[in-house]
Amino acid sequence: MKKINLLLMFLFLAVSGYAQKAIISGKVLDADDKLPLPGAMVQIIGENKYTISDYNGRFELLNINAGTYKVEVKYIGYTSITHEITVEQGKNNVLDFALKTSGTELNEVVVGDILKGQAKALNQQKNNKNIGNVISSDQMGRFPDANVGDALKRVPGITMQNDQGEARNIIIRGLAPSLNSVTLNGDRIPSAEGDNRNVQMDLIPSDMISTIEVNKTLTSDMDADAIGGSVNLITRATPNGERISATLAGGYLPIREHASYTAGFVYGNRFFDNKLGAVFSGSYNNVDYGSDNVENEWVKDDFGNEYLQASEIRKYNVQRIRRSGSIALDYKFDENNTIFANAIYNWRDDRENRFRTTYDDIEPIYNGEQITGFEGRVKRETKGGLDNSRNKSRRLEDQRVQNYSIRGEHLINSKLDLDWSANYAKAREYRPGERYIEYRQTGLEMTENFSDLKFPLVTTTGEALDQFEFDSVSENTDETSESEFGAKVNIRFPFTIIPAQKGRLRTGLRLRLKEKERNNTFFTYEPINDGMGLLSEISTTTFDGKNFNPGTKYIPGTFASANFLGNLDLNNPALFDKESDPSEFLAVNYNAKESIYAAYVRWDQDFNDKLSMVLGFRLENTHIDYTGNRVLDEEELESKINTTNSYTNLMPSISFQYNATKDLVLRAAATTALARPNYYALAPYVNNIASDKEITAGNPDLDATYSYNYDFMAENYFKSVGLISGGVFYKRLNDFIYNYSDNEYDSVKFANDFPNQTNPIPVGENWSFLQSRNGDTVDVYGFEVAFQRQLDFLPGKFLKGFAVYLNYTYTKSKAKGISDEDGNERKDISLPGTTPHMLNGSLSWENKRFSARISTNFTSDYLDELGSESYKDSYYDKQFFLDANAAFKITPKLRLFAEANNLTNQPLRYYQGIETHTKQVEYYQARYNFGLKLDL
Numbered sequence: 053m054k055k056i057n058l059l060l061m062f063l064f065l066a067v068s069g070y071a072q073k074a075i076i077s078g079k080v081l082d083a084d085d086k087l088p089l090p091g092a093m094v095q096i097i098g099e100n101k102y103t104i105s106d107y108n109g110r111f112e113l114l115n116i117n118a119g120t121y122k123v124e125v126k127y128i129g130y131t132s133i134t135h136e137i138t139v140e141q142g143k144n145n146v147l148d149f150a151l152k153t154s155g156t157e158l159n160e161v162v163v164g165d166i167l168k169g170q171a172k173a174l175n176q177q178k179n180n181k182n183i184g185n186v187i188s189s190d191q192m193g194r195f196p197d198a199n200v201g202d203a204l205k206r207v208p209g210i211t212m213q214n215d216q217g218e219a220r221n222i223i224i225r226g227l228a229p230s231l232n233s234v235t236l237n238g239d240r241i242p243s244a245e246g247d248n249r250n251v252q253m254d255l256i257p258s259d260m261i262s263t264i265e266v267n268k269t270l271t272s273d274m275d276a277d278a279i280g281g282s283v284n285l286i287t288r289a290t291p292n293g294e295r296i297s298a299t300l301a302g303g304y305l306p307i308r309e310h311a312s313y314t315a316g317f318v319y320g321n322r323f324f325d326n327k328l329g330a331v332f333s334g335s336y337n338n339v340d341y342g343s344d345n346v347e348n349e350w351v352k353d354d355f356g357n358e359y360l361q362a363s364e365i366r367k368y369n370v371q372r373i374r375r376s377g378s379i380a381l382d383y384k385f386d387e388n389n390t391i392f393a394n395a396i397y398n399w400r401d402d403r404e405n406r407f408r409t410t411y412d413d414i415e416p417i418y419n420g421e422q423i424t425g426f427e428g429r430v431k432r433e434t435k436g437g438l439d440n441s442r443n444k445s446r447r448l449e450d451q452r453v454q455n456y457s458i459r460g461e462h463l464i465n466s467k468l469d470l471d472w473s474a475n476y477a478k479a480r481e482y483r484p485g486e487r488y489i490e491y492r493q494t495g496l497e498m499t500e501n502f503s504d505l506k507f508p509l510v511t512t513t514g515e516a517l518d519q520f521e522f523d524s525v526s527e528n529t530d531e532t533s534e535s536e537f538g539a540k541v542n543i544r545f546p547f548t549i550i551p552a553q554k555g556r557l558r559t560g561l562r563l564r565l566k567e568k569e570r571n572n573t574f575f576t577y578e579p580i581n582d583g584m585g586l587l588s589e590i591s592t593t594t595f596d597g598k599n600f601n602p603g604t605k606y607i608p609g610t611f612a613s614a615n616f617l618g619n620l621d622l623n624n625p626a627l628f629d630k631e632s633d634p635s636e637f638l639a640v641n642y643n644a645k646e647s648i649y650a651a652y653v654r655w656d657q658d659f660n661d662k663l664s665m666v667l668g669f670r671l672e673n674t675h676i677d678y679t680g681n682r683v684l685d686e687e688e689l690e691s692k693i694n695t696t697n698s699y700t701n702l703m704p705s706i707s708f709q710y711n712a713t714k715d716l717v718l719r720a721a722a723t724t725a726l727a728r729p730n731y732y733a734l735a736p737y738v739n740n741i742a743s744d745k746e747i748t749a750g751n752p753d754l755d756a757t758y759s760y761n762y763d764f765m766a767e768n769y770f771k772s773v774g775l776i777s778g779g780v781f782y783k784r785l786n787d788f789i790y791n792y793s794d795n796e797y798d799s800v801k802f803a804n805d806f807p808n809q810t811n812p813i814p815v816g817e818n819w820s821f822l823q824s825r826n827g828d829t830v831d832v833y834g835f836e837v838a839f840q841r842q843l844d845f846l847p848g849k850f851l852k853g854f855a856v857y858l859n860y861t862y863t864k865s866k867a868k869g870i871s872d873e874d875g876n877e878r879k880d881i882s883l884p885g886t887t888p889h890m891l892n893g894s895l896s897w898e899n900k901r902f903s904a905r906i907s908t909n910f911t912s913d914y915l916d917e918l919g920s921e922s923y924k925d926s927y928y929d930k931q932f933f934l935d936a937n938a939a940f941k942i943t944p945k946l947r948l949f950a951e952a953n954n955l956t957n958q959p960l961r962y963y964q965g966i967e968t969h970t971k972q973v974e975y976y977q978a979r980y981n982f983g984l985k986l987d988l
Contacts, residue, residue: 075145077113079105080105092105092127094149095123100554108290118141119139121137123135128175129154171773176265181666184269201221206857208836208892214960222234222251226914234251234285240536241477257376263286276650276672279759299317301315302981302982302983303979312981313338335375336375341371344367359416362411369405369446371403396455401450402451406434431492432587432611434490434613435447445619449481451481454478471542472542474539478536480534481530481532482531486530487622492521493516507973526575530572536567543559557655593610594611595610638739639681640737645676666705669702670702674728695752719779722762724758725759735750761783764780772841774839776838792822795821799813829867830867836860864882866883890910906935907937925964934956
C-alpha cells in the first residue's frame, strides 16, 4: 500500500503545473538518405536540458518554458547544426533536423558506408547510460556475417559457440549462454532448445536486424536475468519516405562443392498524409554444405595406460534454408500519441544426413601391465528421415521463432510521458520422421595408433560387408516449444534534487508468462522378412578418405544409403514389428510454467554538466510450476511429479557517468543480476537405470544464481569516427549451477535426497548419480580494451582511406564448492565457458566507390564442461577465423559485393583433460558469396 501511495504522489507532482510548460519534439535524420540518426545529442543552448534521439531518430524535450531557444544537435561524423524555435506554452512544438556528414572534421576523409555505420553505432554507445557496445546494420553489412551470431562475435568481450560452422550460442565476458539474455525490440526471445534457455543466434539473418545493442551492465528498467549481459536485437524502423532495397547473391561451398543462394527485400513508406508508416522486410538463404568430423573418448586404466574407449568418424551433409519476414508499423494520431506494431517470423529448415562409423566396446589385451592389442566392434549408422517433400530422406529440424508486439508512446502533458507494450513470442523445434539404421560387426581385432596424439587412429582386421549384421532401425518425432506473453507499462517525469540540473524518475510494472514443453516419441522396428539382415544385402553408400578434412587416413566406409532408409515402409505391419521405446523419451519429456512479476524505480540525476547518476531498484517475483516423470529402469512410467516454488529478488543498481571532456567519458557501475536455472535442470524427473546402476534426476530445489557486478570503463571518442576505450570488471556469482556426479551413491543418500519416493538402490550397492546442483561462489574478473579509428592522420588520400578495428578481452574465473565423484572439493576450477583471451581485428579501406575489409577473430581455449574428475573435463579449443569482403558501387544506388568466410578452415575442436587428447574435431572449410545490392 505504501508503494502505491508513493507512486500516486509522484504522479500528482508530475501532473501539477501542466498548463505552464511545453514540449519540443522532432526527428534527427541523415540529410542525404533521410534515414534516422539514433543516439544524437539534442540540447538547448545555455540550459542543462538535453535528450538523446531513439532508434527512429525521435527525441522529446519535456518541461520547457515558453520562449525562444536555440537547439543544437551533435553527432560524431556529422556537422553540428543549430535551429532556433519559439516555444508556445502548453503545446508540443515540432523541430526536425537534417545533418550532413562532415568532411572538415574528418580531414576531408570521405564518409562512406563503413564510416556512416560506425558513426551510428558510436553515437548510440557514447550516449547510452549502460556500459556496452552497439553494432549498426551498416556495420553488419560490411562484415561477411550471414546471421546475428556471426555479427556478435566482432563485439569486445563476446565469443560464440558454433554449430555446423555457424555461430549459435553467445558467451559474454566469459559467462556461459545460460547466464545471458537475448531480446527483440526489448522483448524476450523464447528458446527452441530442448533443455535450456539458450537462444539460437544462427536462426535470425543479420539483414533482418537494424541494430544490435549489447548491454554489459543493467539498469533497473531492464529484465534482471542477464548476469553476463543482455543483447537487444532491434528490427528496422519505419522510414520517413519511400525506401526500396534488394539483395541477390549466390555462393560456393567447397566442402561439398555445392552452391548457396541468398535474396533480400525491403520496402518502406509513409501513407495517409504521413500518419501511417510501414516497412516490410524479407530474407531467404539456402546453403547445402556439410562437415567432416572425428570424435574420441579417452580412458586411463589402473596401470596408467591411456587409450581410446571409443572413436567415431562422421560425415555430415547439411542443407539449411532460412526464411524470415517482418513488418513494422506506426500510426501517429497526433504529435503526442503514436502506436507501434511489429511482427517477425523466422523459419529455418535444417536437413541433415549423418554417416557415422563407431569403434566401441574396445577392450585392451594385456601382457602384464602393458597393452599389446585391442578387440571390439564396429558400427555403421545412417541418420536420415522419411522420403517425402519435407524431409527428403534427411533428418528435418524445423525451427521457427515468431514475435508479435504492440506498443504505445504518449505524452500525457509537458511533464509526463507514458509508454506501454504487449507481446507474444513462440519458439518451436519440430523433428518429424527422424530415422536411424545401424549395422554391426563384433569380435574384431583393433589397433590404436598414437603417432599423432591429436589425431589418433583406430584400425581393424577382418571388416567385411557380409559380416555387418542388422542391429536396429528406428524412427522418432521430437517436439519442443516455448511461448511467452509479456506486458509492461512505464511512466517518466522530471524529478531533480538540484535546481537547474536535469533529473527524471521512471517507474513501471512488468509481466512475463512463460511455458515450455518437450514431447518426444521414439519407436524401434524389427524386420519380419529377410532381405536386410546384412549390410551387403541392401542399397549402400561408400565414402573413402579422399578430401576428408581431419585426414585421408580416416575412412568413413560403407553405409545404408539415405534413400534406402527414407523409403523403408516402417509402419507397414506386414513388413515390420513396431514397438515404442520409452527409454528414449520418458525421462526427457517435461512441462514448465513460469510467471514473473516485476516492478522498478529508476532515477536519473545530473549533478552538473559533467557528472550524472542512475540509481534504481528492481523487485522480481518468480513462480514456477514444473511437471516431470519418475521412470523405472528407463522404460516404465511410475508416476508424474509436480513441483511448485516461488521466490522474490530485490536488485539494486547504481551507475555514474563523468564527461571529463567533450570526447572522454568515464563510467562506473555497481549492479546486481540473476540467472534462472535451465528448464530441464529444474524439471522434477527421476530416471532409474537399474541395468547400468545409474540414476539421473532433475533438481527443482535449485536456487537462481545471483550476482554482484562492478564495472569501470573509460572511452575517448575521435572526431574521425573512432574510439579508444579500456575497462575492468568484477563479478561475484552466488549459487552458480554445475553438474554433480557421485559414483558411490547408495540407498541412504537416495533416501535423504528423495524422502517421498521408492528407493531403487539395494542396500550395500553403490550406483552412479547425476544431478545439477548449486555451487558456492564464482569470482569472475577481467579487462577489455578497444580501438577503432579512421587513419585520417596519414598523408595522402589513399592512406587516409584506411581504418583499423581492434579489441581484446581478458577474463579469469575461480569457482568454489564443486565436488568430484568422491565428494572431495576440486581446487582451482574455472567457471565453464570462461574464455581467458578474446581478440578481434580488422583492417578496412574505403573511398567513394570501393570498400574492402579483412577481419580476424581469435578465442583461446577454455573449460566447457566439468567431468566427474579433471581427466574427464571437456575443453573448447582455441579458434582463429579469417574473413574478407569487398564492395564496389556500380552506381550510387547499386553495389556489387563479394564475401569469404573461414579462410583458415578453422575446425570446431574439443579436447578431454589435456590439449593433445582430441575429443571432437569438425571441419567446414571456407565459404564464398557474391551478389548485388540495390538501395533506392
